Structure formats: structure tokens, C-alpha cells
Amino acid sequence: MVNRIIPKAGLATIAAIIWLAYPAIGGDFYVAPDGKDANPGTADKPFATVARARDAVRQKVAAGLEHDVVVSIRGGVYPQTETLVFGPEDSGTEKYSITYAAVAGERVVLSGGRMITGWKKGEGEIWTVELPEVKAGEWYFHQLFVDGQRAIRARTPNAGVGDWPGGWNLIPGANNSDAHDAIVTLGVNHPIQAWKNLTDVEVIWICNNAATRKRLGSVNEKENTFTLPPPHMWPHGFTGEYNISFPVGGFGCYFENAREFLDTPGEWYLDRQAGILSYRPREGEDLTRAEVVAPLVQNTLLAVRGTQQQPVRNLHFQGIRAA
Numbered sequence: 137m138v139n140r141i142i143p144k145a146g147l148a149t150i151a152a153i154i155w156l157a158y159p160a161i162g163g164d165f166y167v168a169p170d171g172k173d174a175n176p177g178t179a180d181k182p183f184a185t186v187a188r189a190r191d192a193v194r195q196k197v198a199a200g201l202e203h204d205v206v207v208s209i210r211g212g213v214y215p216q217t218e219t220l221v222f223g224p225e226d227s228g229t230e231k232y233s234i235t236y237a238a239v240a241g242e243r244v245v246l247s248g249g250r251m252i253t254g255w256k257k258g259e260g261e262i263w264t265v266e267l268p269e270v271k272a273g274e275w276y277f278h279q280l281f282v283d284g285q286r287a288i289r290a291r292t293p294n295a296g297v298g299d300w301p302g303g304w305n306l307i308p309g310a311n312n313s314d315a316h317d318a319i320v321t322l323g324v325n326h327p328i329q330a331w332k333n334l335t336d337v338e339v340i341w342i343c344n345n346a347a348t349r350k351r352l353g354s355v356n357e358k359e360n361t362f363t364l365p366p367p368h369m370w371p372h373g374f375t376g377e378y379n380i381s382f383p384v385g386g387f388g389c390y391f392e393n394a395r396e397f398l399d400t401p402g403e404w405y406l407d408r409q410a411g412i413l414s415y416r417p418r419e420g421e422d423l424t425r426a427e428v429v430a431p432l433v434q435n436t437l438l439a440v441r442g443t444q445q446q447p448v449r450n451l452h453f454q455g456i457r458a459a
Contacts, residue, residue, distance in 0.1 A: 163208030163237075164196070165189045182210065186236065186246070187220055193234060194225055201232040209456070211242025220246065220438045227442075228450030238455030247459045248433030249281070252413065255423040262398060263423045264414050271411025277430045280404045280413075282421060290397035290405040291390050293326075306341060308385035319353060320368065322383055323361040330355040331394040336408055338392045339364070341383040348383070349392070 163179070167189050171182035183189050189207045196205055205228070228234040238244035258264040269275035280287040288295055293304060307323035331337055339362065340349045353363035364383075383389065391397070395414065398405050404415040413430075417423055437458050442448040 163206040165192050165207045168210035169212030201229055204232050205234045207236045209238050209244045213245045213247050216248050216433050222440045224442050224446040227448050233450045235452040245457045245459050246437050248437045249429035250432040252428040262414050262416050264412050267411050267413055279431050281429045283426050288403045289392050290403040291392045292397045293390055294400055304389055306383050306385050306387050306389050317366045319363045319365050321361050321363050329357055331396050337394045341387050341389040343387050
């Protein structure tokens with residue numbers, strides 16, 4: 137089975153992009169986890185990245201294709217630091233195709249995550265690791281995976297308690313009819329507090345089948361209210377859209393990402409100011425050996441971008457998985 141890597145909506149006009157499961161036989165270029173991008177991309181001296189192979193194929197496209205082009209990719213995990221983009225310059229022709237394919241029987245994975253190591257035992261059951269890129273403002277993430285299992289971002293109420301229906305409900309505050317540049321105040325039907333690193337905290341409100349999140353501005357413990365600083369999504373002239381795009385009274389909500397919420401195994405908290413990631417392991421997890429991964433690439437791993445005038449055509453991907 138092939139996991140399809142779908143381009144972000146609205147980015148591309150695509151003609152004849154085909155995803156198939158049959159294996160590649162031979163190839164014009166080769167990629168392998170132990171390769172080097174300085175290599176010529178041959179079977180005995182493969183490239184290390186799909187991006188380098190793409191650039192080599194571009195040269196063939198620019199020179200004019202004389203046959204179908206195949207890039208054979210050996211099994212392994214290929215870390216991505218940014219979105220892998222294919223455009224019109226990577227297209228095949230009506231006569232000749234371009235194919236990026238896993239070698240028969242081998243598992244090829246494009247990974248947009250970064251492995252996190254160097255964990256140290258902290259207070260109580262909590263383990264921590266320093267992430268300088270987070271402190272420098274170069275990296276921020278909302279997901280964490282431990283040994284392939286998604287961890288829970290520290291929250292209150294805990295998962296299963298504050299979800300819709302029920303749980304904590306929003307109470308209307310000083311909501312303005314035109315609040316693009318205004319600080320908006322709301323309350324909840326449960327005591328809240330001015331948590332440490334308050335600007336790390338996000339409120340998630342649930343409206344019908346959708347959920348939206350936004351970082352807090354401040355908390356007034358006496359009034360049991362909180363603020364949401366601008367900018368806001370506040371459309372005009374569309375009846376009913378207001379209730380979807382901004383929190384109003386009666387809808388369920390919960391709060392995420394405070395150190396004080398880290399009270400359940402499998403939860404984590406990321407301190408942006410200090411650049412410290414904290415995690416409370418589940419039973420049986422050993423942070424000195426566990427595979428902990430956080431997303432690095434944003435939005436999409438692989439994008440195919442063309443226009444109506446210059447579409448991407450006759451480009452194929454076989455047996456490539458995304459993680």
C-alpha cells in the first residue's frame with residue numbers, strides 16, 4: 137500500500153500526477169541512506185537525498201528528454217528539513233515520464249520529523265531536554281511522538297474530560313462586533329489561574345465539528361476571565377460565520393501547553409522562552425532509549441506546484457511513504 141503525499145490545497149495545478157505501487161526496475165539515478173549528494177547518483181555511488189536526485193533530473197529535463205526517467209530509491213528513512221517541491225521544471229513530456237520509486241520490496245519513508253535525544257531525569261516523573269533552536273525562535277511544534285505513538289500536549293481539563301459535549305464552557309465577555317484589532321475578554325465556568333509562561337498557553341474551543349486554537353494574552357483570576365490579543369479572524373457580512381471563527385458563550389473549551397498541566401503520563405510541555413521540552417513517560421517508556429520525534433517540516437512534506445498555464449505533468453511516485 138502506498139501512502140499518498142498530497143500537495144497543499146491551492147498550491148498546484150497538476151496534470152497526470154500518478155501514484156502507483158509497482159516497484160521500479162533499474163534507474164537513471166539512485167538514492168540511498170548511505171549515499172552522498174556529491175556522488176554522481178549511480179547504483180554504486182548513489183545520492184543521499186531525493187532533492188539532489190530531483191535537481192539531477194531537472195538537468196535532463198532542461199536538455200530534453202529522450203526516454204522515460206526513473207529514480208530508484210533504496211529502503212530507509214530520509215529526513216527532510218523543508219518541503220520537497222516539484223514544479224513545471226520537473227515535468228515529464230507527453231511522450232516520456234519521470235518516476236521516483238522505491239526499490240522493489242524495500243520501505244522508503246520521507247520524514248519531516250527530527251529525533252530528540254539527550255533527555256535527563258527531572259522533577260518527579262518528568263524528563264527534560266534542552267532545545268536551543270526553540271529558545272532561539274527557530275523551531276516550534278504542536279505534536280510529539282514517542283516510539284511511534286502520539287503524545288498528548290499537556291492540557292486542562294485532561295483528555296476525555298473537557299471535550300465536547302460538556303466540560304468547561306465559554307462565557308461571553310467584552311466581545312465587540314468589529315474586533316480585528318481589539319483585545320477580547322472571555323470567561324469559563326471553571327476556575328482558571330495566571331499560569332507561568334502564560335503566552336505559551338493556548339485555548340482550544342470546540343464549535344460543532346471544528347476546533348480552533350489561539351494563544352492567551354492574560355488571565356484575571358479574580359474575574360475568572362482571560363484575554364485573546366489580536367489579530368483575530370472576524371469576517372464581515374456573513375451571518376453565522378462569527379460563531380465558527382471566534383469563541384462565544386456556550387461552547388466547550390480546554391487549555392493547552394502549561395507546565396502546571398503536566399500531570400498525566402504521556403503528556404508533554406514545550407517552554408518556548410527557556411527552550412526546554414518536558415515529558416512525563418507512559419508506563420514502560422525509557423527516555424534513554426525511546427525514539428522521540430517532533431515535526432520539523434511545516435504544512436506538507438512534498439508539494440507539486442504548477443499553474444494553469446504551466447502545469448506539472450507526467451510525474452510519478454511509487455512506493456514512497458510519508459511520516
